[in-house]
Amino acid sequence: MRSVINGLKRAVKATNYTPLAQNANLFRQFRLPETRQFSVESSPACWNCQKKSKLKQNMICSDCGHLQDVNSGINYFKLLSFPIQFSLESQKLTRSFRQLQTIVHPDKYSNRTSREQTNSADWSSLINKAYKTLSTPIERGQYLLQLEGEQMPQDNSDLNKEFLMAMMERNEEVEDAEDNQTLEGLNAQLIDELEDMAQKLNILFESQDLSGVKETLVAMKYLLSIQNSIKQKQQSLLGS
Missing domain, CATH: 1.20.1280.20 (HscB, C-terminal domain)
Incomplete structure (x- = not known):
């Protein structure tokens, strides 16, 4: 070392x-990781009742109550019910995270359709990812930068x-x-x-x-x- x-x-x-560009090979070990890409949010009809009703907690059909397919493109701030800004209350974020995890907990869907059981696991994974991103300042900053259409230098x-x-x-x-x-x-x-x-x-x-x-x-x-x-x-x- x-x-x-x-x-x-x-x-x-x-x-x-x-310019350091002339010594790029020497500093290759400091190359920054590529930033993640997020898909555009969409609002499909409920897979069960086919209605385009407003979703409860962004996940549950307000008409038939079925847990929807995971929306991987949903804005993390919207998912966790926070304004889109860098400043946030960490304790409030944790409470929101735990409430959402309670809603999609696999035990609640053990007797439901296989599709909802799969959706339960998928939503739980996405909620974990969203929480990790927003709870860490550097991750939250990079995510906000992406929402602005900007990229971190490579x-x-x-x-x-x-x-x-x-x-x-x-x-x-x-x-x-x-x-x-x-x-x-x-x-x-x-x-x-x-x-x-x-x-x-x-x-x-x-x-x-x-x-x-x-x-x-x-x-x-x-x-x-x-x-x-x-x-x-x-x-x-x-x-x-």
Whole structure:
């Protein structure tokens, strides 16, 4: 790891701050994962009574009461009954999640049609996915960005070189740490920074500064990566 980091640092310095695109191969390990795509929401007729009635909890036909086929394209905020915005109450989100899971719990459909039993499992899976997305600031930020029709950058060619250098330095700190107390201190710093970035994201979304949103989300990805390195180092120390 140390040899890789030192090699990257020399590559950055050697560019004399020229575009990082010239060193794309050297920084390929920092390539960001591709963002997920979500289908467009639709409102088909009830599979049982064939009526296009308003759905209860976005899932149950208000006429015949049958659980509908899962709508994988439904807006996660609509599914969990939240306004489409970055700021949300985590406790309220958890309550909404639990209420929905109670509605689609498999035990409620054990004596129903096989189609509803399948739908129950499908809705439960989607609700879990929606909750995970909205409950995590970075996931929620990326999802909102997609709703705006924007994409996260797929490489680091436009990233600030000083930022990359700082991230490599922090990775070195993790690698050099010799005890859990030092690692806990480094992790505490990251937690504070991530909380500050989440607050910043709220302001950026409110002002529709999507360029700032992307930059902040990328920075959060790097900090989360370092957090993961800390966890791995802690496990390594426990095993030694």
